[in-house]
Amino acid sequence: MRSYFKQIWPPLVAVVLFLGIWQMAVSAFQVEAYFLPGPDAIFRASAENAASIWSHTAATLRLTLIGFPIGTGVGLIVALLLHLLPWLKRALYPLLILSQNVPSIALAPLLVIWFGFGLLPKIVLITLVCFFPVAVAAMGGLAQSDRTMMNYMKMAGASQWQIFTKLELPGSLPALFSGLKISATYAVMGAVVAEWIGADKGLGYYMLLQKSAYHTDNVFVAIAIIVLLSLVLFAIIALLEKWLVRWKPRKTP
Amino acid sequence: MSHQIDAGITQAGAASPSGPASPVDRTAVQKLPPALEVSGISKTFTRGRSSTRVLDNVSLTVEPQEFVSILGPSGCGKSTLFHIIGGLEAPDAGTVSMNGRSVTGQRGEISYMPQQPALFPWRSTLDNVLLAGELKGEPQAAARDNARRWLAKVGLGGFEKAYPHMLSGGMQQRAAFLRALLAPQELMLLDEPFSALDALTRSDMQRWLLELWEENRRSVLFITHNIEEALLLSSRIYVFSGRPGSVLHTVDIPFPRPRREEITDSPEFLQLKRQLAQWMREEQSKDRK
Numbered sequence A: 001m002r003s004y005f006k007q008i009w010p011p012l013v014a015v016v017l018f019l020g021i022w023q024m025a026v027s028a029f030q031v032e033a034y035f036l037p038g039p040d041a042i043f044r045a046s047a048e049n050a051a052s053i054w055s056h057t058a059a060t061l062r063l064t065l066i067g068f069p070i071g072t073g074v075g076l077i078v079a080l081l082l083h084l085l086p087w088l089k090r091a092l093y094p095l096l097i098l099s100q101n102v103p104s105i106a107l108a109p110l111l112v113i114w115f116g117f118g119l120l121p122k123i124v125l126i127t128l129v130c131f132f133p134v135a136v137a138a139m140g141g142l143a144q145s146d147r148t149m150m151n152y153m154k155m156a157g158a159s160q161w162q163i164f165t166k167l168e169l170p171g172s173l174p175a176l177f178s179g180l181k182i183s184a185t186y187a188v189m190g191a192v193v194a195e196w197i198g199a200d201k202g203l204g205y206y207m208l209l210q211k212s213a214y215h216t217d218n219v220f221v222a223i224a225i226i227v228l229l230s231l232v233l234f235a236i237i238a239l240l241e242k243w244l245v246r247w248k249p250r251k252t253p
Numbered sequence B: 001m002s003h004q005i006d007a008g009i010t011q012a013g014a015a016s017p018s019g020p021a022s023p024v025d026r027t028a029v030q031k032l033p034p035a036l037e038v039s040g041i042s043k044t045f046t047r048g049r050s051s052t053r054v055l056d057n058v059s060l061t062v063e064p065q066e067f068v069s070i071l072g073p074s075g076c077g078k079s080t081l082f083h084i085i086g087g088l089e090a091p092d093a094g095t096v097s098m099n100g101r102s103v104t105g106q107r108g109e110i111s112y113m114p115q116q117p118a119l120f121p122w123r124s125t126l127d128n129v130l131l132a133g134e135l136k137g138e139p140q141a142a143a144r145d146n147a148r149r150w151l152a153k154v155g156l157g158g159f160e161k162a163y164p165h166m167l168s169g170g171m172q173q174r175a176a177f178l179r180a181l182l183a184p185q186e187l188m189l190l191d192e193p194f195s196a197l198d199a200l201t202r203s204d205m206q207r208w209l210l211e212l213w214e215e216n217r218r219s220v221l222f223i224t225h226n227i228e229e230a231l232l233l234s235s236r237i238y239v240f241s242g243r244p245g246s247v248l249h250t251v252d253i254p255f256p257r258p259r260r261e262e263i264t265d266s267p268e269f270l271q272l273k274r275q276l277a278q279w280m281r282e283e284q285s286k287d288r289k
Helices: A002-028 A039-048 A050-084 A086-099 A104-115 A119-143 A147-155 A160-197 A203-212 A216-244 B023-029 B078-085 B125-129 B131-135 B140-153 B169-181 B199-215 B227-233 B261-265 B267-288
Strands: B003-005 B036-047 B050-062 B067-071 B093-098 B111-113 B188-191 B220-224 B236-240 B247-252
Touching (some): A039 A216, A050 A119, A050 A160, A119 A160, A147 A160, A160 A203, B111 B169, B125 B131, B125 B140, B199 B227, B220 B227
Parallel strands (some): B003 B247
Antiparallel strands (some): B036 B093, B236 B247
């Protein structure tokens, strides 16, 4: 518990300091609220609009929680397929890397044309941003099995399937989880972008609405909630990792 | 290439319990076929235009329940030989047979203990020890009880559920050895199992292995570059040349079993040790030229 506090207080102090300077700067230079509201104004705004913000947050959360598992699942399936079929990996892996140069936001209008304004184009967008980190991390993990252990398995007469389930898959978990953590944060971002392109609820939609009304404080509230959602999702993945990869020696200095 | 020496001291065959290695005698006495017979193995690795000959016409035999060592300078192709016996690599020439059956290039015929313990970090000590049987699809319930008893016997009692990183180097090595010992395959290949350990732990493990083996006679092929270790444990030693590896000398070790560590002080032991050391030195200096 003590070491936990030791870890947490430096960033905490930094955040508090940052908010304090922000607040003082806003009051000292008399910055207009529509341009940059102070932390106090943002806090007040969040309290005033709590009910509507909550409904929008719930919508974004729902979208994230549908999109993230689907995106992760697609990423895992791609990784497993390409790992088990090396010729397919040789053919598709470069294209996969290349595909990430297409900005997801540029695809958004196309997705609307193809899939309309419903849930589907949004899920597709989240999947597109989520699957890549998972797929690349899982493929890397699967391919980097310890050579001595691999030799042992082969000499002991292990089948391809046994090598996969007993060596490659468990060995890839640490790498997979670093991909999952990146994907988790991407998922929230993907949901917000998806709401920009066409939605009647959600934090993305709320931000657009408040921006056009120059309610900059509300935009900041939305940003803060997005950050919080990402953090919570990240923390859940990290906890899951801690439990599933408990066999790994902890890196204590 | 290889020639028999009479173990230095004893002339009479009486002190040679492991039996002579000449094929004529074997057929005459109607013995079991050898647990492992490697004959005429050669291997060359080619990378681009350069090629390295790693093994040159290697032949050796491990009789059932015999402890045989390969002693050689580093880089004499010992590990490649193991890979060929284990079916990981195909030899350019020669055959591997076990119990009279050709198994060249077949996997899953041997029980293997690598140089590094290579325990699976996500498996508990107990599950690691059970791995070989699990791969062969053996029933697990009885094997678990047996493995628990063995873990206690080798000083790993209470560590059944511990992950490998919680064990010391010597304990990991013992677990890796147990994994090989409990494997369903009869022939064990031990690839310099103690080379990563400190001197004290090492001599400890040698004594431990000697005792354990004499109780549970398995057919063992043991790679080492430690002369004393080879002499203490083996019934026969094949001395390998430097690259390309080939059998230079075959030495039958006359000491009766059960052996105790005290034999390392006997004049016979010291004489054999000197002889082997000289051969090794010659090989190393040849390598340098």
